[in-house]
Amino acid sequence: MPGVIERNNVHIRGAGERAMMFAHGFGCDQNMWRFVAPAFEMDFRTVLFDHVGAGGSDLGAYERAKYSSLAGYADDVAEIGRELDLRDAVFVGHSVSGMIGVLAAEKAPGMFGKLVLVGPSVRYIDDEGYKGGFSAKQIEELLQFLESNHMGWSTQMAPMIMGNPDRPELGQELTNSFCRTDPEIAKAFARVTFTSDNRKDLARVAVPTLVLQCSEDIIAAQEVGDFVNHTIPNSRMIVLKATGHCPNLSAPEEVISAMRTFV
Numbered sequence: 001m002p003g004v005i006e007r008n009n010v011h012i013r014g015a016g017e018r019a020m021m022f023a024h025g026f027g028c029d030q031n032m033w034r035f036v037a038p039a040f041e042m043d044f045r046t047v048l049f050d051h052v053g054a055g056g057s058d059l060g061a062y063e064r065a066k067y068s069s070l071a072g073y074a075d076d077v078a079e080i081g082r083e084l085d086l087r088d089a090v091f092v093g094h095s096v097s098g099m100i101g102v103l104a105a106e107k108a109p110g111m112f113g114k115l116v117l118v119g120p121s122v123r124y125i126d127d128e129g130y131k132g133g134f135s136a137k138q139i140e141e142l143l144q145f146l147e148s149n150h151m152g153w154s155t156q157m158a159p160m161i162m163g164n165p166d167r168p169e170l171g172q173e174l175t176n177s178f179c180r181t182d183p184e185i186a187k188a189f190a191r192v193t194f195t196s197d198n199r200k201d202l203a204r205v206a207v208p209t210l211v212l213q214c215s216e217d218i219i220a221a222q223e224v225g226d227f228v229n230h231t232i233p234n235s236r237m238i239v240l241k242a243t244g245h246c247p248n249l250s251a252p253e254e255v256i257s258a259m260r261t262f263v
Contacts, residue, residue, distance in 0.1 A: 014041035025095030029055025035252035074103035163244025
């Protein structure tokens with residue numbers, strides 16, 4: 001079995017004493033941080049990786065049982081951190097990786113001193129007293145579409161998730177990324193992502209947290225960002241002018257600027 005560094009295709013750059021770990025969202029890989037991470041290399045040791053099943057990770061390490069919940073991905077994050085002896089690092093998680101970071105910070109106290117959550121959602125399905133943006137029926141239909149037609153789902157959904165229709169190259173990049181993902185792993189990770197409920201985990205976050213919320217996001221609306229911000233004890237939120245769900249690609253300078261006010 002390959003070591004954790006090889007398994008998760010870990011790349012380390014920068015010269016700072018403190019580390020900053022970047023985690024990508026569903027259907028993506030570490031390349032999605034290429035416009036943001038270099039801006040922090042002067043002050044931080046940047047750590048980029050691919051979740052197992054994505055990008056250049058070891059697909060042979062994928063275990064359906066382990067990755068049937070976000071806890072399995074959080075275990076990997078903690079394992080990478082232990083291998084690199086991370087202490088008081090900054091964790092930057094996009095989309096579903098926001099909640100993976102929340103879980104990892106609890107699993108490994110002291111490893112992360114700050115969290116930056118970019119477009120996080122704690123639960124996508126509406127519930128009594130909570131608006132996640134989707135009904136259970138809508139989520140099930142979305143997942144069934146993906147399970148029956150991975151390529152068609154990717155082609156249709158990626159541009160909607162990206163937003164910014166005036167910049168079609170962004171939607172095309174996300175479409176290509178979705179299409180590169182192993183279909184069976186994509187189906188499983190999508191179901192984990194869109195059916196998870198991490199509301200009870202937020203109150204246990206023990207480190208300062210920054211929520212970066214896009215002004216228009218069909219995947220994680222501002223109501224969701226507000227919920228995350230209000231439920232994490234030591235949290236603040238910045239609403240970006242950026243639209244869509246991937247400001248790390250569509251508005252990297254705004255993301256960088258917002259992060260610098262926090263880290």
